[in-house]
Amino acid sequence: LRQFKVASEAESRLDARIESIYKEYPQVETTMLSSPGVISVYHVWRGGQDPSEAQQTLEELVKRMKDRLGEALFTEAEETLAEVIGRLLRDRGLTLALAESCTGGLIGERITDVPGSSDYFLGGVISYSNQVKSELLGVEPVLLEQYGAVSAPVAEEMAKGARERLAADLALSITGIAGPGGGSAEKPVGTVFFGYADSQGVDSTRLLLPGDRAAVRMRSANMALDWLRRKLL
Amino acid sequence: LRQFKVASEAESRLDARIESIYKEYPQVETTMLSSPGVISVYHVWRGGQDPSEAQQTLEELVKRMKDRLGEALFTEAEETLAEVIGRLLRDRGLTLALAESCTGGLIGERITDVPGSSDYFLGGVISYSNQVKSELLGVEPVLLEQYGAVSAPVAEEMAKGARERLAADLALSITGIAGPGGGSAEKPVGTVFFGYADSQGVDSTRLLLPGDRAAVRMRSANMALDWLRRKLL
Numbered sequence: 001l002r003q004f005k006v007a008s009e010a011e012s013r014l015d016a017r018i019e020s021i022y023k024e025y026p027q028v029e030t031t032m033l034s035s036p037g038v039i040s041v042y043h044v045w046r047g048g049q050d051p052s053e054a055q056q057t058l059e060e061l062v063k064r065m066k067d068r069l070g071e072a073l074f075t076e077a078e079e080t081l082a083e084v085i086g087r088l089l090r091d092r093g094l095t096l097a098l099a100e101s102c103t104g105g106l107i108g109e110r111i112t113d114v115p116g117s118s119d120y121f122l123g124g125v126i127s128y129s130n131q132v133k134s135e136l137l138g139v140e141p142v143l144l145e146q147y148g149a150v151s152a153p154v155a156e157e158m159a160k161g162a163r164e165r166l167a168a169d170l171a172l173s174i175t176g177i178a179g180p181g182g183g184s185a186e187k188p189v190g191t192v193f194f195g196y197a198d199s200q201g202v203d204s205t206r207l208l209l210p211g212d213r214a215a216v217r218m219r220s221a222n223m224a225l226d227w228l229r230r231k232l233l
Numbered sequence: 234l235r236q237f238k239v240a241s242e243a244e245s246r247l248d249a250r251i252e253s254i255y256k257e258y259p260q261v262e263t264t265m266l267s268s269p270g271v272i273s274v275y276h277v278w279r280g281g282q283d284p285s286e287a288q289q290t291l292e293e294l295v296k297r298m299k300d301r302l303g304e305a306l307f308t309e310a311e312e313t314l315a316e317v318i319g320r321l322l323r324d325r326g327l328t329l330a331l332a333e334s335c336t337g338g339l340i341g342e343r344i345t346d347v348p349g350s351s352d353y354f355l356g357g358v359i360s361y362s363n364q365v366k367s368e369l370l371g372v373e374p375v376l377l378e379q380y381g382a383v384s385a386p387v388a389e390e391m392a393k394g395a396r397e398r399l400a401a402d403l404a405l406s407i408t409g410i411a412g413p414g415g416g417s418a419e420k421p422v423g424t425v426f427f428g429y430a431d432s433q434g435v436d437s438t439r440l441l442l443p444g445d446r447a448a449v450r451m452r453s454a455n456m457a458l459d460w461l462r463r464k465l466l
Binding site for chain 2: 102103104105107111112113126127131213
């Protein structure tokens with residue numbers, strides 16, 4: 001048995017990327033177990049009793065998967081995205097702050113699920129209302145009016161504000177529309193923006209995620225954590 | 234079938250309170266399904282084909298349960314503590330803010346799991362580090378030094394600070410030791426303090442909860458939500 005975990009928006013999308021590889025290995029059974037935003041891939045040898053053939057084939061298959069998937073493959077161990085991020089932050093001696101809107105605390109919950117996370121996690125602001133975005137994170141009300149709470153400029157200001165007010169090295173922010181209400185033609189339900197701030201400046205990205213309220217929240221939390229992880233590589 | 238949900242620290246504790254009642258009803262099968270902090274109780278009629286006898290017996294049994302359990306019984310419907318709290322806040326036109334330490338965002342995640350929660354939930358502060366407790370919530374560093382971060386005075390100041398800084402009608406706070414590290418003889422792992430603030434003043438309470446890190450966090454989130462719910466009755 002060999003296993004690895006991939007951060008991905010959907011199993012179908014991951015499958016399209018790796019199908020051409022694992023189909024070349026009929027003696028290996030490949031299965032995927034997906035939760036919204038994180039997919040675990042398992043390779044089980046079914047080709048017979050020769051342990052060295054099994055090991056060699058699995059090694060080769062996993063090597064090809066790693067080459068294809070690159071940074072999207074985040075672990076070959078039994079660890080979560082939050083644990084990988086914790087290791088990266090600890091190794092580099094960096095502290096983290098959060099600013100969460102649509103996830104309402106879910107990302108903080110994941111980060112602090114890891115024992116010892118107080119070594120690198122300072123805390124965060126759950127800025128569910130616009131007033132909290134302005135008063136606790138310093139997001140200019142004119143930005144909220146002009147671009148809306150779910151926008152790249154607001155995500156960036158949230159991250160910048162969290163980094164400054166919590167005196168952290170890095171900050172991650174998220175603002176989005178989890179539904180069922182609140183969607184529009186321009187920004188449908190599932191639209192999320194992530195923001196990032198460090199000593200070099202700010203960045204943001206936009207995604208459109210499928211699913212109901214619970215799935216959008218879980219998927220966006222995992223995709224945000226994965227975006228942060230890639231920033232740390 | 235009749236069902237209800239009870240906020241309780243442990244199934245054994247709930248069972249000790251209601252056992253003497255349901256044992257009087259051998260024609261009703263009573264089962265409990267527990268998650269840390271919330272226990273669902275199911276009564277299924279097994280006494281025969283007479284629907285009026287079934288209904289009458291179940292009515293009487295549930296009435297006796299309600300009398301025995303009082304406010305601990307929080308719903309007879311398929312709803313969560315967060316939904317019940319949302320209904321109470323909405324009915325009374327009140328807004329809520331949070332200050333979370335050991336739960337790291339879990340309570341906010343629960344509250345915002347409810348669609349439309351932005352009507353009454355303004356946001357919160359995840360004050361994982363002491364510095365965030367002081368700078369974002371206004372907890373005096375001397376309190377943290379004198380009583381420790383996990384203490385009644387700090388829980389109360391956290392709630393007061395969240396209420397003021399987020400301009401909410403009510404605030405709920407939580408600070409505790411989820412483990413595995415951080416426990417002491419005076420404050421073992423599982424010690425949590427809840428704080429509450431409204432226009433009348435502040436209050437706090439202390440609990441000692443069983444379980445590992447994940448169970449302490451989940452149990453303390455549910456017990457904190459239940460404490461808030463009782464404040465709203």
